Amino acid sequence: MKKGLLILTILSACMLFAGCSDTSSHSRGVYMLMDTSGTYKNELKKACSIIYYLLGTLKPGDSLGVARIDTGSFSEKDIIAKKSFDKRPSVSNQQKRLFKDKVDRFVAAVKGSSYTDISGGILQAVEYLNETEAGKKYILIFSDLKEDLGKGYVRDFEIKMPDVHIVALNVTKLRSDNFDPREYMNRLEYWKKRAQDGGATWRVVNDLERLDAILVD
Amino acid sequence: MPTTNFFMVLPGSPVLSGLILFTIALLMLYLARAPSHRAIRSLGSIIHSAMRIASRSVLQAEQNLVERNKEVLLAAGREAVERSIEREFHRVDAVVKRDLSAYPALQLKLSEQITLIDEDYRESTELPPPSPTWVSAVEAVANIRPQGDGTVADILMEIQETTEKQYKKAMNDYRESMGKRHGLLKKMMPHWRKLAHTLDKVGKNITGLQERGKVIDRRMEEYEEIRARSVRAQQTLSSSAMTQFVISGFVLLIAFGGAVINFNLIALPMSEMVGGASYIGGYSMANVAAMVIILLEVSMGLYLMESLRITKLFPIIGAMDDRMRRKMIWITFGILLILACVESSLAFMREQIAADMEALRQSLTSSETIQPVNSWIPTIGQMVMGFILPFALTFVAIPLESFVSASRTVGGVIMTAFLRWIAFMFRLLGNIASYLSEFLVNAYDILIFPPLWIERLAFHKTGEERINSQEGRI
Numbered sequence: 001m002k003k004g005l006l007i008l009t010i011l012s013a014c015m016l017f018a019g020c021s022d023t024s025s026h027s028r029g030v031y032m033l034m035d036t037s038g039t040y041k042n043e044l045k046k047a048c049s050i051i052y053y054l055l056g057t058l059k060p061g062d063s064l065g066v067a068r069i070d071t072g073s074f075s076e077k078d079i080i081a082k083k084s085f086d087k088r089p090s091v092s093n094q095q096k097r098l099f100k101d102k103v104d105r106f107v108a109a110v111k112g113s114s115y116t117d118i119s120g121g122i123l124q125a126v127e128y129l130n131e132t133e134a135g136k137k138y139i140l141i142f143s144d145l146k147e148d149l150g151k152g153y154v155r156d157f158e159i160k161m162p163d164v165h166i167v168a169l170n171v172t173k174l175r176s177d178n179f180d181p182r183e184y185m186n187r188l189e190y191w192k193k194r195a196q197d198g199g200a201t202w203r204v205v206n207d208l209e210r211l212d213a214i215l216v217d
Numbered sequence: 218m219p220t221t222n223f224f225m226v227l228p229g230s231p232v233l234s235g236l237i238l239f240t241i242a243l244l245m246l247y248l249a250r251a252p253s254h255r256a257i258r259s260l261g262s263i264i265h266s267a268m269r270i271a272s273r274s275v276l277q278a279e280q281n282l283v284e285r286n287k288e289v290l291l292a293a294g295r296e297a298v299e300r301s302i303e304r305e306f307h308r309v310d311a312v313v314k315r316d317l318s319a320y321p322a323l324q325l326k327l328s329e330q331i332t333l334i335d336e337d338y339r340e341s342t343e344l345p346p347p348s349p350t351w352v353s354a355v356e357a358v359a360n361i362r363p364q365g366d367g368t369v370a371d372i373l374m375e376i377q378e379t380t381e382k383q384y385k386k387a388m389n390d391y392r393e394s395m396g397k398r399h400g401l402l403k404k405m406m407p408h409w410r411k412l413a414h415t416l417d418k419v420g421k422n423i424t425g426l427q428e429r430g431k432v433i434d435r436r437m438e439e440y441e442e443i444r445a446r447s448v449r450a451q452q453t454l455s456s457s458a459m460t461q462f463v464i465s466g467f468v469l470l471i472a473f474g475g476a477v478i479n480f481n482l483i484a485l486p487m488s489e490m491v492g493g494a495s496y497i498g499g500y501s502m503a504n505v506a507a508m509v510i511i512l513l514e515v516s517m518g519l520y521l522m523e524s525l526r527i528t529k530l531f532p533i534i535g536a537m538d539d540r541m542r543r544k545m546i547w548i549t550f551g552i553l554l555i556l557a558c559v560e561s562s563l564a565f566m567r568e569q570i571a572a573d574m575e576a577l578r579q580s581l582t583s584s585e586t587i588q589p590v591n592s593w594i595p596t597i598g599q600m601v602m603g604f605i606l607p608f609a610l611t612f613v614a615i616p617l618e619s620f621v622s623a624s625r626t627v628g629g630v631i632m633t634a635f636l637r638w639i640a641f642m643f644r645l646l647g648n649i650a651s652y653l654s655e656f657l658v659n660a661y662d663i664l665i666f667p668p669l670w671i672e673r674l675a676f677h678k679t680g681e682e683r684i685n686s687q688e689g690r691i
Binding site: 026027052053055056059060061062087088089090092093096097100 | 485488489492493494495496499501569570573574577578580581582
């Protein structure tokens with residue numbers, strides 16, 4: 001009788017585990033693009049604080065990638081650090097520490113780039129996020145959103161990025177924007193349209209005191 | 218053709234067309250007055266009857282439920298009293314076995330003590346002094362008249378001295394024998410005390426048994442009342458069930474709080490074992506695993522309590538033979554102990570993970586690392602809690618049984634009230650339908666009041682003419 005009860009309990013538990021297994025992914029994938037061109041290079045300390053926030057917020061099983069935006073950003077070489085964190089919290093914490101070290105080393109030794117290929121960076125981000133198979137995908141663009149392509153770089157096509165949330169961070173105003181603010185508006189509008197045409201959502205977060213607003217759907 | 222044109226009886230004159238149509242409609246309604254009234258009344262009657270039937274059915278169901286509740290209540294009460302009487306008899310049995318089984322030995326002891334006392338008493342009895350045989354000789358000598366004879370005086374002096382000597386000796390003997398007797402009586406005292414103590418003990422046992430007997434009598438009276446299905450017994454049991462429901466519900470709430478604390482204690486370290494990124498039905502695998510462990514602990518606690526025959530939720534376990542039951546007690550206790558050890562180690566791991574997370578967070582927020590307070594107290598506290606909570610959750614079985622038992626009665630009472638309310642609503646709707654039909658009949662008449670008024674006038678006139686003609690004829 002006792003055996004019967006035990007077996008019944010174990011079977012019920014097994015059925016619960018097997019029958020209700022959730023196939024949808026609950027993990028989050030975040031890819032952050034950092035503009036290293038010209039004067040924006042000076043803003044990288046702010047970018048670091050955002051990365052630290054992400055490291056503190058992301059949970060075991062989530063993925064984080066950090067890449068720079070330079071002349072040709074559609075390249076693995078521009079990826080500073082990327083990691084899908086382990087499912088165990090202790091291992092995940094260790095991975096986060098190593099991630100932080102990599103980012104710190106990069107920021108200390110970064111050199112400014114001549115051109116700004118934001119579209120290439122976004123393409124690279126979409127590729128990475130699709131590989132992670134994360135349930136929620138975020139691309140964070142830490143840039144003034146002024147794209148400046150080198151000669152021969154073709155980026156004027158639609159980028160398919162369904163179910164991706166794009167968040168533009170710290171979009172600073174350029175000197176020319178002060179003369180004609182419409183340039184700033186048009187720039188934001190242009191990227192919003194490109195994001196939405198590709199199937200992504202678009203948000204701008206300039207207040208870095210409210211970092212909790214970054215990873216909101 | 219547009220609809221508006223269809224109703225335009227006189228083209229170009231909508232008011233007149235409307236009036237004509239209204240008059241026609243009034244006439245038609247007037248002509249259909251009687252059947253319309255019947256239709257409205259019959260509709261009201263149908264709804265009224267249907268609602269009454271429904272209400273009666275619900276009331277019948279409510280009556281059945283009341284009967285069932287009564288049965289449940291009385292059965293539960295009977296079972297409780299039976300259990301109580303059984304327990305009292307067990308206690309009486311224990312007292313009888315413990316004390317009265319030793320009664321022959323006690324009796325032997327008592328008789329031994331009585332014999333000893335008796336012997337001592339007999340030895341201590343006062344012996345009659347020896348009969349003075351020489352008294353008559355002394356009396357004869359005493360009768361001799363002193364006549365100045367020196368010899369006689371000497372003899373008398375000798376006799377006096379001898380008598381005094383003899384008196385002293387007799388007194389000494391007497392004192393000695395009295396002393397011995399007192400010594401023997403003194404020796405009797407511990408025996409008396411022992412005897413009194415033994416008799417006191419017997420008296421207490423007998424009194425205890427008498428008290429148990431009174432309790433059994435009271436329980437038997439209750440049992441008789443329940444068997445007789447008296448109103449008083451039902452009221453008492455119902456009130457008792459309500460009290461049990463509230464108290465056991467409160468205790469279960471406390472136990473739930475304990476389970477939540479337990480859950481928080483092991484959910485985080487569970488992610489280290491089962492991974493923090495797996496999900497089951499939208500819930501984290503670690504949380505589900507922690508919940509399963511807690512539920513397993515509660516289940517084991519239930520089985521343990523059942524095996525110990527403290528609760529009676531599973532009659533199968535209670536009906537097992539003693540050997541099997543004892544095995545089950547040890548197995549469930551063993552599993553509980555293992556789970557308690559697992560929880561304790563998980564609590565230890567939790568503290569380590571939390572410290573690691575805190576260190577990481579500090580390294581991310583500031584360049585200076587703040588050294589955490591190095592204290593073992595929280596860790597030990599969590600480990601102890603992790604060990605104790607599974608055993609504490611074992612006792613959930615007791616309030617759970619009371620809650621389940623009492624909720625049958627309370628649920629029945631609530632269901633009865635609900636059915637009564639439903640029946641009332643049916644009756645109310647039926648009556649509303651009935652009065653509404655009357656209202657519609659009257660509203661119908663208000664709508665066609667012009668032809669009705671004309672009809673009344675015409676009838677009134679015809680009636681007057683008829684009366685006048687009748688009067689003329691007369």
